[in-house]
Amino acid sequence: MPEHGHPRGPEVPARTDMAAPVLGSSETLRIVPKSRLVFRENVIADRVFRGVILLCALAVLAMVGLIFFELVSQSRLSISKFGFKFLVKQIWDPVAEDFGALPFIYGTVVSSLVSLVIAVPLSVGTALFLTEICPLRIRAVLSLLVELLAAIPSVIYGLWGIFVLAPFVRVHVEPFLARYFGWTGLFEGPKYGWGMLAAGMIIAIMILPIIASITREVITAVPRVQREAALALGATKWEMLRIAVLRNARPGIFGAVILGLGRALGETMAVTMVIGNRPEIARSLFAPGYTLASAVANEFTEAVGNLYLSALMEMALILFVITLIVNALAGLLVWSIARGKPSRALA
């Protein structure tokens, strides 16, 4: 029975014979026709090629493993010194070598949430406009413009943030918010321009193209018949979009938003330049803050002492783990809707 299932029977045509050990002994060598020897060479070449390609794939696995391992081993000192308390302590005192990451975690989460509040409606709107409303002629230009936003380097966003956005926020946005929404407690205190709010706005611009492009993919994947069915029942265009398109695409859009969140959490340079870099927890969005990524970028080269370095490494580890979870979640959600099409996080 096992011989039966074996693909290399004597009657099988020559090509499937490639992997057979034709050079097993000198006797077989004599009876093997020359073309078979060519096959033999090809089998070896195929294996070598496959091995090299496999190594490239393994390198990807190794890199992620190495990043995780290195972060853990470098932050061991801080983990053993502070333990779980590191996550809930508010103190950040390099002189006394006492560190807690709570203000940074808070700053990271809040600035990302602010950016989502701004970016999600705008990018979903843009995606709907591009796929459902936009005349064909404008579509190419507009989608190019949106993708160009993604090509602008982070540090240039930061430069623009310092010299253009922050003054604008100070003069126009903050007085407006303080006047009409001051009662929420989120918009009060001195108006610097830079701070949590400005950081959220900058991140929002940076994650817009990612959310918009993935939402577009997901919306395009909604079957045409769904739209036609809604219209045939007498729905207006907006009702059709709401009932047929948005409802079907909801998990995918959610995935796109989460993917944007992943980007927002790790945004470094632009945030460092506008957030104010102060490890404090304040209710008002006008107040300066600090994020995990910006703290690491800002303090790492100046950090003296092993414990200080190790604490910064642990913050990088926290950031790594958070983005890992967020991205995995997003990947699952996007896959679930646009199955077959690999989800692509746009550069």
Next chain:
Amino acid sequence: MLKNLPKTSLRRRLSNWTALGFITLAALIVTVPLFLILGTVVVRGLGTFNWAFLTQIPKPIGEEGGGMGNAILGSVLLLGFASLIGVPLGIGAGIFLAEYGRNRFGNIVRFTADVLNGVPSVVIGMTTWALVVVPQGHFSLISGSVALGIMMIPVISRTTEEVLLLVPQSIREAALGLGIPKWRTILSVVLRSASAGIVTSVMLAFARIAGESAPLMFTAFGNEFWSSSPNQPVAALPLQIYKYAIQPYEQAHAQAWTAALVLISMIVLTVVFVRFIVGRGVIKGAR
């Protein structure tokens, strides 16, 4: 018969027009920051742009003139060395995913590549610091290239995979049917017919890493002088922009804007140049 249909109620028509209006407005708002940023960079950047900016090294703070020639050279070198690492590994992993990775192990690699793509660049920079800078004992061009190269891999591999999957299965079968071994089929038939797409993927990766500064802060570090040695710290445009932007001098700010203009132009020119080459079929087999 259709004539007898009742008219859509005013409320529904109103909500329809309001919603569509908001959607259009959203698309318009999104384009505003792009024009604002590009406009500001061009207007402020052109002010101090001159030949010296491209060819000289920075003057000490407070002195007029000087340029960022060393940073431009540094950025080019960093990108070059990074692609030595990122391009072969990225394309290799992409080939694996498309040609050998239609299975469980392939899914693991695919997922890991997505994870690597999502790792914040600053974290990659810190890891590279621990892996390369610490054993080497000093900051260097090579460590910066390693950090950037790692960032290129997931972008290139995932895009390469997508492009390779677009190559029709019948072409592979035709080649295999002629007795061409699989490795030759992949290299000379599949890769060649997908070369335009692969070039695009490399270009995408370039655009992504060209503006990176966070990972370079602890690896390439920056340098005020000319340097092209792989073992020495090297200047890079994004680093220089950051350094000048946070200084309190008007002079430095003007230089930062000009550097931003040069950096954006370099990115756009690369993209256009590659599109041009691919479009003209100068690269063999490219469409």
